[in-house]
Amino acid sequence: MSRTAKLSAEERRAAIIKAVRRLFADKGFHGTTTHELAEAAGVSEALLFKHFPHKEALYSAMLTAWVNEHEPVDFERLEALEPSASALVLLVHDFLSHTLEGPPGAGGDRDTTQTRLVLRSLTEDGEFARLFLQGLPSRRNQKVAECLQAAIAAGEAVDGPVRPRLAGWFSHHLARMLRVYLLPPTPAVDYGIPREELVEQAVWFSLRGMGLKDEAIKRYYNPEAFSRGST
Numbered sequence: 001m002s003r004t005a006k007l008s009a010e011e012r013r014a015a016i017i018k019a020v021r022r023l024f025a026d027k028g029f030h031g032t033t034t035h036e037l038a039e040a041a042g043v044s045e046a047l048l049f050k051h052f053p054h055k056e057a058l059y060s061a062m063l064t065a066w067v068n069e070h071e072p073v074d075f076e077r078l079e080a081l082e083p084s085a086s087a088l089v090l091l092v093h094d095f096l097s098h099t100l101e102g103p104p105g106a107g108g109d110r111d112t113t114q115t116r117l118v119l120r121s122l123t124e125d126g127e128f129a130r131l132f133l134q135g136l137p138s139r140r141n142q143k144v145a146e147c148l149q150a151a152i153a154a155g156e157a158v159d160g161p162v163r164p165r166l167a168g169w170f171s172h173h174l175a176r177m178l179r180v181y182l183l184p185p186t187p188a189v190d191y192g193i194p195r196e197e198l199v200e201q202a203v204w205f206s207l208r209g210m211g212l213k214d215e216a217i218k219r220y221y222n223p224e225a226f227s228r229g230s231t
Contacts, residue, residue: 025116144168
């Protein structure tokens with residue numbers, strides 16, 4: 001408890017929020033007790049309640065902090081691209097590669113915890129899922145829709161029947177659900193191909209589903225150039 005005295009109230013609050021994320025992700029809101037939360041944070045229940053009057057307050061603070069902390073700055077560069085078929089290909093590959101490449105731990109515990117929090121949220125009240133999706137995913141979806149509309153106008157994509165706004169969400173959901181099936185140490189589905197090739201297959205599936213023409217995909221999609229370091 002000597003460490004507790006060295007932290008300011010704001011620092012202690014932030015430390016508690018960070019410490020309980022994994023517990024909420026693993027057991028959900030209803031399956032987690034305040035005793036377990038205090039233990040995970042390394043504080044007494046009395047101190048926990050000093051910073052958060054009830055479990056709902058801690059859960060809400062954890063959700064808000066998580067969303068605010070995990071807005072990738074590199075998306076601003078993609079968001080600034082002129083809407084086009086080539087930008088659409090880059091956006092779709094960038095998201096799928098960052099979501100799928102490497103084992104679940106490749107992006108740190110953050111990625112795994114995020115996925116678990118979303119899944120838990122969807123089986124409960126959906127609060128975290130809604131809050132999370134209103135942030136960066138909505139911005140990305142808007143950019144995808146703009147790029148698809150530009151591709152249609154340029155004759156590089158089919159006009160319909162999939163609506164541009166829904167196309168972005170469908171692509172997002174595909175990537176996230178693939179991530180879910182790859183989450184266990186032994187993936188739930190053996191796709192039978194290396195992770196890099198799985199990304200390429202998913203990119204093609206997504207772009208074709210959006211209505212982008214094969215010739216446009218072949219023109220703009222170069223997986224080797226679209227390495228994670230260059231996107």
